[in-house]
Amino acid sequence: MLLQFVTKESCLILAVTPANTDLANSDALKIAKEVDPQGLRTIGVITKLDLMDEGTDARDILENKLLPLRRGYIGVVNRSQKDIDGKKDIRAALAAERKFFLSHPAYRHIAERMGTPHLQKTLNQQLTNHIRDTLPGLRSKLQSQLLSLEKEVEEYKNFRPDDPTRKTKALLQMVQQFGVDFEKRIEGSGDQVDTVELSGGARINRIFHERFPFELVKMEFDEKELRREISYAIKNIHGVRTGLFTPDLAFEAIVKKQIIKLKEPCLKCIDLVIQELINTVRQCTSKLASYPRLREETERIVTTHIRERDSKTKEQVLLLIDIELSYINTNHEDFIGFAKYVPLPLKPIAQQRNASVNKKRAMPNQVIRRGWLTINISIMKGGSKDYWFVLTAESLSWYKDEEEKEKKYMLPLDNLKLRDVEKGFMSTKHTFAIFNTEQRNVYKDLRQIELACDSQEDVDSWKASFLRAGVYPEKDQVENDEGGPADTFSMDPQLERQVETIRNLVDSYIGIVNKSIRDLMPKTIMHLMINNTKDFIHSELLAYLYSSGDQNSLMEESAEQAQRRDEMLRMYHALKEALLIIGDISTTTVSVPMPPPVDDTWIQASPPSQHKPSSTAPAPTRPPAVRGPMPAPPLAPTLAFPDPFSAPPQIPSRPARIPPALPPGVPSRRPPAAPNRPTIIRPSEPSLLD
Numbered sequence: 001m002l003l004q005f006v007t008k009e010s011c012l013i014l015a016v017t018p019a020n021t022d023l024a025n026s027d028a029l030k031i032a033k034e035v036d037p038q039g040l041r042t043i044g045v046i047t048k049l050d051l052m053d054e055g056t057d058a059r060d061i062l063e064n065k066l067l068p069l070r071r072g073y074i075g076v077v078n079r080s081q082k083d084i085d086g087k088k089d090i091r092a093a094l095a096a097e098r099k100f101f102l103s104h105p106a107y108r109h110i111a112e113r114m115g116t117p118h119l120q121k122t123l124n125q126q127l128t129n130h131i132r133d134t135l136p137g138l139r140s141k142l143q144s145q146l147l148s149l150e151k152e153v154e155e156y157k158n159f160r161p162d163d164p165t166r167k168t169k170a171l172l173q174m175v176q177q178f179g180v181d182f183e184k185r186i187e188g189s190g191d192q193v194d195t196v197e198l199s200g201g202a203r204i205n206r207i208f209h210e211r212f213p214f215e216l217v218k219m220e221f222d223e224k225e226l227r228r229e230i231s232y233a234i235k236n237i238h239g240v241r242t243g244l245f246t247p248d249l250a251f252e253a254i255v256k257k258q259i260i261k262l263k264e265p266c267l268k269c270i271d272l273v274i275q276e277l278i279n280t281v282r283q284c285t286s287k288l289a290s291y292p293r294l295r296e297e298t299e300r301i302v303t304t305h306i307r308e309r310d311s312k313t314k315e316q317v318l319l320l321i322d323i324e325l326s327y328i329n330t331n332h333e334d335f336i337g338f339a340k341y342v343p344l345p346l347k348p349i350a351q352q353r354n355a356s357v358n359k360k361r362a363m364p365n366q367v368i369r370r371g372w373l374t375i376n377i378s379i380m381k382g383g384s385k386d387y388w389f390v391l392t393a394e395s396l397s398w399y400k401d402e403e404e405k406e407k408k409y410m411l412p413l414d415n416l417k418l419r420d421v422e423k424g425f426m427s428t429k430h431t432f433a434i435f436n437t438e439q440r441n442v443y444k445d446l447r448q449i450e451l452a453c454d455s456q457e458d459v460d461s462w463k464a465s466f467l468r469a470g471v472y473p474e475k476d477q478v479e480n481d482e483g484g485p486a487d488t489f490s491m492d493p494q495l496e497r498q499v500e501t502i503r504n505l506v507d508s509y510i511g512i513v514n515k516s517i518r519d520l521m522p523k524t525i526m527h528l529m530i531n532n533t534k535d536f537i538h539s540e541l542l543a544y545l546y547s548s549g550d551q552n553s554l555m556e557e558s559a560e561q562a563q564r565r566d567e568m569l570r571m572y573h574a575l576k577e578a579l580l581i582i583g584d585i586s587t588t589t590v591s592v593p594m595p596p597p598v599d600d601t602w603i604q605a606s607p608p609s610q611h612k613p614s615s616t617a618p619a620p621t622r623p624p625a626v627r628g629p630m631p632a633p634p635l636a637p638t639l640a641f642p643d644p645f646s647a648p649p650q651i652p653s654r655p656a657r658i659p660p661a662l663p664p665g666v667p668s669r670r671p672p673a674a675p676n677r678p679t680i681i682r683p684s685e686p687s688l689l690d
Contacts, residue, residue, distance in 0.1 A: 007035050010134070012126055015069075018048045019058045023067055039070035040594065043122065046075045049107070050100055057106035062114065068598040074122065075107065075114045131585070139582050146575045153572045167555040174288055175545065178298060179537045181284040186530060198457075200280045204530070206457070207272045208522040210464035215265035216514050217467050226506070230254055230499045251502050252328050258510050259324050262517055266317045270310065273525050277306050277533065290561040294545070294554045301544045305536050306529070313528045320520055324513055334515075336508045367392050369465040371458075376431060376450040384452070393469055396434070409443060416442075418466055418473040421450055430459045434471070 006013055013036060015028040023029070032042040046058055060066040062075050077097040079088055094116060101111035112118070185200030198206065233250035281302050288295035329335070369391045375398075376384045387398035387408060394413060400406040415438050421431040435448035443449050453459045463473065545554065557565075 013042045016045045043071045044069045044073035059106040074119045212269045214464045309529045374452040
């Protein structure tokens with residue numbers, strides 16, 4: 001516990017040692033040397049000078065000649081227990097101390113540097129020096145703390161909890177700030193940008209242009225089921241007759257059925273946008289945490305409005321689908337039409353299908369996406385590894401790192417499709433697979449490559465990128481080899497030609513509808529939901545808040561906010577007061593320079609010799625004199641004792657001599673020991689003089 005304080009650089013160490021003990025074994029000096037080896041903070045204090053035996057004194061110590069310290073020693077004479085019991089006055093004790101030093105022949109020449117008043121003056125001077133040195137840094141630190149609190153305390157300087165004008169002003173400011181934050185998160189802003197994850201408008205944009213197109217493509221490409229439906233439609237329209245021409249009613253029926261399927265991904269898109277809007281509202285109301293009731297009411301009102309707009313938006317989107325169903329525009333400029341489409345012979349039909357796929361990939365070999373993906377391979381084949389993937393319009397390549405210098409493999413996109421893979425039991429990543437529709441190995445001896453991402457959002461984003469490159473997802477097709485009607489797979493050439501014609505016409509027209517829906521869906525949601533919500537927050541939210549309850553209850557602060565405000569104001573005023581006090585301090589005080597270093601090699605003690613204890617014994621000292629009743633008779637004299645913590649033995653004194661390890665330059669004169677008086681020795685403890 002002691003070291004906790006004395007190790008601090010701002011702590012001044014008083015090494016207090018009684019005059020009637022061995023100074024070389026002083027614990028205070030040992031600790032001071034350990035934490036303050038340069039002696040910059042240590043002042044020696046010698047007490048009980050009046051208890052030294054007659055004929056002995058501590059003159060050499062007080063003159064800093066024996067065991068010197070950089071700041072020297074100061075001797076004091078305190079009140080004894082008898083003086084304390086007798087209620088001796090402090091002034092009388094100081095006067096007695098002054099008289100002692102002036103009358104003692106060994107101390108009278110240094111009496112001005114001895115005593116409690118001189119110790120007090122020395123400590124006061126050291127405190128002044130310390131304040132003088134640390135004052136500029138302390139002032140700068142306080143000023144920086146005050147400036148950091150200035151902005152936060154600005155609204156609390158003239159704070160009155162029950163002032164209605166303050167509550168009204170705070171309510172208006174918070175509602176306005178909420179509207180600004182909501183708009184910034186939706187529209188995007190340069191301040192307070194989230195660098196960890198997508199939020200607000202960025203997530204909604206991903207839903208519009210990645211998630212929604214992917215859902216449309218999943219609904220679109222179900223080739224086997226589509227051809228079966230076209231076959232049934234043609235046969236049902238012809239009835240008992242054998243049709244020579246391709247019926248346009250079959251085309252219209254199949255197109256309408258495909259358009260109706262678009263309702264599900266459109267409604268799902270609206271639900272995803274609503275969830276993101278609600279999350280954005282909750283993020284923006286985090287600044288209202290100081291007023292829990294206001295935050296709760298704001299979230300409830302805005303969320304209720306979003307839910308109301310949900311139904312209206314869905315009605316409008318379903319109306320768009322119904323509008324598409326109401327009229328099949330076969331004169332659209334992008335529609336191939338009956339006049340433009342010429343049925344091909346049976347043999348080149350597969351070639352035509354491949355040409356259609358190649359036409360989609362007729363774009364330049366541009367880079368569509370770059371990023372890290374994990375290839376999941378069994379442990380026996382090397383285990384999972386992370387690679388840097390580059391997806392272009394023609395190929396998928398992966399490299400060792402982002403520099404794209406060491407290419408590991410390049411996979412052409414021809415005949416590739418996507419497949420969902422279930423997440424493993426112990427895996428934390430989301431996985432999808434790429435496979436070849438012609439049952440060929442995709443990579444080495446693998447029929448499919450499993451690619452893993454950290455989140456489902458990354459998986460959806462990569463799937464959308466593959467869609468742009470012409471790689472579509474696999475459909476869950478039911479093989480009806482046994483249970484399906486036989487006429488589905490045993491079509492005559494004329495019926496197959498009609499199916500192929502309608503299939504291409506449906507593909508062309510559904511592409512037009514999808515393009516229109518992909519364009520109108522974001523516009524509809526933005527107009528009916530997002531922009532409407534922004535207008536509601538700016539123009540009507542405040543009125544709803546006023547009508548929802550009492551203003552005083554809305555603006556009730558939380559206990560945490562009140563405590564934080566009180567602590568902040570208390571800290572602010574304390575900093576201002578501290579700076580005023582520091583400003584009144586005069587820095588023109590005279591400081592005392594640091595004394596020069598002294599030879600302190602006496603601190604490094606060597607262990608005593610065990611076979612010659614008399615040669616390593618410390619300098620003769622005297623036992624402590626005891627005021628009051630006499631102690632018990634001493635133990636029998638001995639040169640060694642086993643327990644170092646027991647009372648030390650006493651032996652007859654011997655002639656005084658210079659210790660063997662005294663520093664050079666120290667006078668050899670020591671006060672002679674009093675005759676016939678015992679001297680304490682501690683051979684089992686190492687002496688600092690050795």
